[in-house]
Amino acid sequence: MVSTRAVVASELHTPLVELIRYTSSGLGKDVLAALAVARDREDPGTRAHATFSLMLENVSRARTQSAPICQDTGTLIFYVDHGPEVSPFAVEEAIHEAVREATRRTYLRPNTVHSISGENIGDNVGPGSPYIHLHPTREAGFRVRLMMKGGGCENVGAQYSLPEAKIGAGRDLDGVRRCIIDAVHKAQGYGCAPGTVGVGVGGDRVTSYIESKEQLFRSLEDSNPDPKLDALEKELTESLNGLKIGPMGWGGKTTILGVKIGHRARVPASFFVSISYMCWAYRKGELLRTADGWRIDGAPLTPAGAPAPSGFPLRVA
Numbered sequence: 001m002v003s004t005r006a007v008v009a010s011e012l013h014t015p016l017v018e019l020i021r022y023t024s025s026g027l028g029k030d031v032l033a034a035l036a037v038a039r040d041r042e043d044p045g046t047r048a049h050a051t052f053s054l055m056l057e058n059v060s061r062a063r064t065q066s067a068p069i070c071q072d073t074g075t076l077i078f079y080v081d082h083g084p085e086v087s088p089f090a091v092e093e094a095i096h097e098a099v100r101e102a103t104r105r106t107y108l109r110p111n112t113v114h115s116i117s118g119e120n121i122g123d124n125v126g127p128g129s130p131y132i133h134l135h136p137t138r139e140a141g142f143r144v145r146l147m148m149k150g151g152g153c154e155n156v157g158a159q160y161s162l163p164e165a166k167i168g169a170g171r172d173l174d175g176v177r178r179c180i181i182d183a184v185h186k187a188q189g190y191g192c193a194p195g196t197v198g199v200g201v202g203g204d205r206v207t208s209y210i211e212s213k214e215q216l217f218r219s220l221e222d223s224n225p226d227p228k229l230d231a232l233e234k235e236l237t238e239s240l241n242g243l244k245i246g247p248m249g250w251g252g253k254t255t256i257l258g259v260k261i262g263h264r265a266r267v268p269a270s271f272f273v274s275i276s277y278m279c280w281a282y283r284k285g286e287l288l289r290t291a292d293g294w295r296i297d298g299a300p301l302t303p304a305g306a307p308a309p310s311g312f313p314l315r316v317a
Helices: 009-024 029-041 047-065 088-104 151-155 173-187 205-217 227-241
Strands: 075-082 131-136 142-149 158-161 195-202 256-264 272-278 283-290 293-296
Touching: 009 088, 009 142, 009 283, 009 293, 029 047, 029 256, 075 088, 075 205, 088 131, 142 151, 142 205, 151 272, 158 173, 158 205, 173 195, 173 227, 173 256, 173 272, 195 205, 205 256, 205 272, 227 256
Parallel strands: 075 131, 195 256
Antiparallel strands: 075 142, 142 283, 158 272, 195 272, 283 293
16 A cells, blocks of 8 residues: 555655656666667667667667766656546656756756747746656555657658548558558668657547557557557567668668557547658667655666666666
């Protein structure tokens, strides 16, 4: 059981800073495993093999130094599930202060600009930044999922309104399939391939895109609970790699690490297919408050400087 006593912003600060540090400076086990498989599929001495090797080396060095794995530390997207003992106002305050602190410590680059003036905001906290989605729960508990979405891969996202005659896409699963193939083909490595594709089917224009990003929180190793979508995900992962766009668009056997598809109810007049493309620097992390303390991606936060079981020094003050 998690304590039901009120949780204040100061208690959330250090775990949230650690979540940002962890997410910025490395990749999850599922992504690392997929990149290693992609490297091993390529012939030694090829540009594709060298590129995957450099990606993995980059992550290893970044983890050691707590440095960002990419100069674009991305749009910060927080999904928060919180029980009644956690004030949403305290969560918002704690996230903002954690982002400022992580920027001061250089876990994040000052990467956010004012859209009207063009000036750098300096601490990554501005209008709508970071994006925080709050989801209240009836039972006590606190979970934060963080995604860091780079600008390059965000630029090659796409939304389709079906039917779409140009690609022969009707209002069915084959039409969804055609949209995904078209979007990945158009990306041509510009989204820092190999990518992972999150897809939202249905909803309105906004919620369709939201669904596509939520799909990117799934593990690359999971299966879709819908048999039809599961089959489509697996088929597309194989067929898209047949495009041979390869890492960074330089050619190779792996263009996509995975395809994840979700759906939402829609009105009869609209049929949207929204695609969020995530680059190889697939940064996501989960912070969970348990009865035994804080955990990040399953590893406990430990006293300062002590290594966690994962080997990455998650720390508390």
